[in-house]
Amino acid sequence: IVYTQYPETANVVRETTTTCGPSTWLSEAALWARWIHVGDIAAQRDSKLLSLRATTFHEVLAKFVHLARLMYDYGRAFHARLVSATPPHAPWPTDLHVPFTEASELLSGEGALGF
Numbered sequence: 001i002v003y004t005q006y007p008e009t010a011n012v013v014r015e016t017t018t019t020c021g022p023s024t025w026l027s028e029a030a031l032w033a034r035w036i037h038v039g040d041i042a043a044q045r046d047s048k049l050l051s052l053r054a055t056t057f058h059e060v061l062a063k064f065v066h067l068a069r070l071m072y073d074y075g076r077a078f079h080a081r082l083v084s085a086t087p088p089h090a091p092w093p094t095d096l097h098v099p100f101t102e103a104s105e106l107l108s109g110e111g112a113l114g115f
Contacts, residue, residue, distance in 0.1 A: 010038040
């Protein structure tokens with residue numbers, strides 16, 4: 001899968017393409033915020049794509065109280081980093097990457113969820 005950003009829809013100077021490997025997450029930000037996609041994806045060959053509706057995800061989480069609490073804390077931490085990811089402190093977020101939102105960064109160390 002190839003992800004492409006265009007100057008008309010993203011904060012890039014020229015068209016930018018990124019080849020996505022297996023198991024690449026696309027638009028995780030859409031699970032935790034109102035997200036506007038800033039690029040397009042195109043498959044170069046037969047591919048499988050798992051789509052998850054944010055509303056359904058949250059409805060299922062609500063049925064599992066302890067997991068929901070953990071995931072909502074994760075989501076709040078993710079969202080805080082999403083809205084603060086702006087130059088010059090960080091690159092702009094994309095559908096492929098939001099700076100400083102690796103699970104290990106959100107789940108351990110300073111600013112972690114308390115594990």
